Amino acid sequence: MRRSEEFFQLILGALFLMGFAHQPFLAWGNSQAFVGTYGINYGRIADNIPSPDEVVTLLRAAKIRNVRIYDFNHSVLQAFSGTGLDLVVGLPNGYLNDMNASQDHAMTWVKENVQAFLPNTRIRGIAIGNEVLGGGDRELWTVLFGAAKNIYNAVKELKLDDVVQITTAHSQAVFVNSYPPSSCKFSSNIAQYMKPLLEFFQEVGSPFCLNAYPFLAYMSDPSNIDINYALFQPTQGIYDQKTNLHYDNMLDAQIDAAYAALEDAGYKKMEVIVTETGWASRGDSNEAAANVSNARTYNYNLRKRLAKRKGTPLRPKNIVKAYIFALFNEYLKTGPTSERNFGLFKADGSIAYDIGFRGLQSSSATVRIRLKDLQVRLLFGSDAFVLLAASAITLILLRS
Ligand SMILES: *[C@@H]1O[C@H](CO)[C@@H](O)[C@H](O)[C@H]1NC(C)=O
Ligand SMILES: *[C@@H]1O[C@H](CO)[C@@H](O)[C@H](O)[C@H]1NC(C)=O
Ligand SMILES: *[C@@H]1O[C@H](CO)[C@@H](O)[C@H](O)[C@H]1NC(C)=O
Numbered sequence: 001m002r003r004s005e006e007f008f009q010l011i012l013g014a015l016f017l018m019g020f021a022h023q024p025f026l027a028w029g030n031s032q033a034f035v036g037t038y039g040i041n042y043g044r045i046a047d048n049i050p051s052p053d054e055v056v057t058l059l060r061a062a063k064i065r066n067v068r069i070y071d072f073n074h075s076v077l078q079a080f081s082g083t084g085l086d087l088v089v090g091l092p093n094g095y096l097n098d099m100n101a102s103q104d105h106a107m108t109w110v111k112e113n114v115q116a117f118l119p120n121t122r123i124r125g126i127a128i129g130n131e132v133l134g135g136g137d138r139e140l141w142t143v144l145f146g147a148a149k150n151i152y153n154a155v156k157e158l159k160l161d162d163v164v165q166i167t168t169a170h171s172q173a174v175f176v177n178s179y180p181p182s183s184c185k186f187s188s189n190i191a192q193y194m195k196p197l198l199e200f201f202q203e204v205g206s207p208f209c210l211n212a213y214p215f216l217a218y219m220s221d222p223s224n225i226d227i228n229y230a231l232f233q234p235t236q237g238i239y240d241q242k243t244n245l246h247y248d249n250m251l252d253a254q255i256d257a258a259y260a261a262l263e264d265a266g267y268k269k270m271e272v273i274v275t276e277t278g279w280a281s282r283g284d285s286n287e288a289a290a291n292v293s294n295a296r297t298y299n300y301n302l303r304k305r306l307a308k309r310k311g312t313p314l315r316p317k318n319i320v321k322a323y324i325f326a327l328f329n330e331y332l333k334t335g336p337t338s339e340r341n342f343g344l345f346k347a348d349g350s351i352a353y354d355i356g357f358r359g360l361q362s363s364s365a366t367v368r369i370r371l372k373d374l375q376v377r378l379l380f381g382s383d384a385f386v387l388l389a390a391s392a393i394t395l396i397l398l399r400s
Contacts, residue, residue: 039324041326041327066088087124118160126167169276186261211275214277276326287337302324329341
């Protein structure tokens with residue numbers, strides 16, 4: 001028993017390494033920031049979370065390759081160097097004014113914080129601000145487009161535009177009438193700022209980035225929304241009469257609401273990706289839905305939903321891609337208790353609840369892997385091996 005476990009671990013280790021090694025081939029020539037379906041937001045508003053190097057270990061063990069950060073911290077960029085992980089960096093809202101006002105500053109920023117780390121750190125995107133339109137600071141609404149444009153111009157001049165994608169993430173505050181999904185439109189107060197952004201993103205091939213929280217929608221109206229619908233649990237769902245489409249979960253409906261608003265604005269072909277979604281595992285007394293069992297259910301079912309690689313009822317061909325919010329609980333965040341408790345992992349690196357990932361602790365308890373898990377992982381590992389073999393053969397054929 002012992003010996004065979006060790007043997008399995010060895011084989012697994014080899015397969016895992018090979019699985020990782022083949023991944024760069026798959027991404028060659030791909031200018032999209034998001035190549036898988038499951039990504040994660042590595043928020044860092046806490047001083048008690050694991051170091052960037054430990055985070056890399058955690059992400060690799062979890063096989064999460066697509067990562068977003070909200071800033072451009074150089075320790076993080078350095079830690080991701082040579083790891084094969086794909087990173088989207090953030091230009092925080094506080095920089096938008098300056099980047100709008102000065103093309104030179106935008107160029108300097110891109111050189112120092114993006115170009116300097118390429119190609120070893122795979123920076124695949126720059127998120128310009130976060131949830132600006134519809135947010136409280138109206139001056140930012142007026143500079144978002146200019147900042148995005150100047151950063152894009154810099155990236156293009158440096159000939160990085162087919163590696164680094166420019167986007168900006170929107171909250172649901174940019175919409176009105178999102179129920180039923182087909183009736184959704186952009187809110188008239190942000191429309192004049194949204195329009196040039198969409199025009200520009202369509203031109204450069206960037207997706208529409210949506211932060212979508214069934215958690216928040218449910219909490220805003222718990223007496224009329226079935227929690228099972230928000231949690232991807234069996235439920236009768238909703239029916240959209242205009243499109244004759246049925247929705248069995250709220251996230252799909254929220255994504256299709258964004259597609260409907262884009263179509264209404266004249267951007268029917270633009271892809272929607274989810275740049276944040278998640279469920280808090282703890283909340284204040286008026287946030288009853290924020291508990292461990294709901295958070296686990298949401299994040300477990302979400303993982304299954306994304307692994308299906310399926311589109312939504314309205315856009316069946318656009319495979320749903322989402323970055324989970326978030327990697328860690330972040331105790332220095334302000335706002336309600338739920339804000340500090342979205343992590344799949346606690347600040348010490350252990351899992352917040354079990355959805356199939358392993359925590360960071362290097363104690364023997366987590367290093368020892370049960371045989372049952374191993375068999376499952378072996379199957380998974382051998383897929384990676386087949387892919388590796390296939391990539392290698394393809395490369396050989398291409399070169400000969
Ligand atoms: C970058 O992150 C590291 C590690 O978390 C931290 O020690 C450092 O203070 C951060 N740097 C800046 C400029 O925020
Ligand atoms: C944003 O940039 C444009 C173009 O340079 C400029 O006309 C405008 O005044 C800037 N807005 C702000 C608020 O600085
Ligand atoms: C979590 O909240 C749900 C209601 O949203 C409730 O049914 C469930 O019992 C709660 N679970 C725990 C462990 O408190």
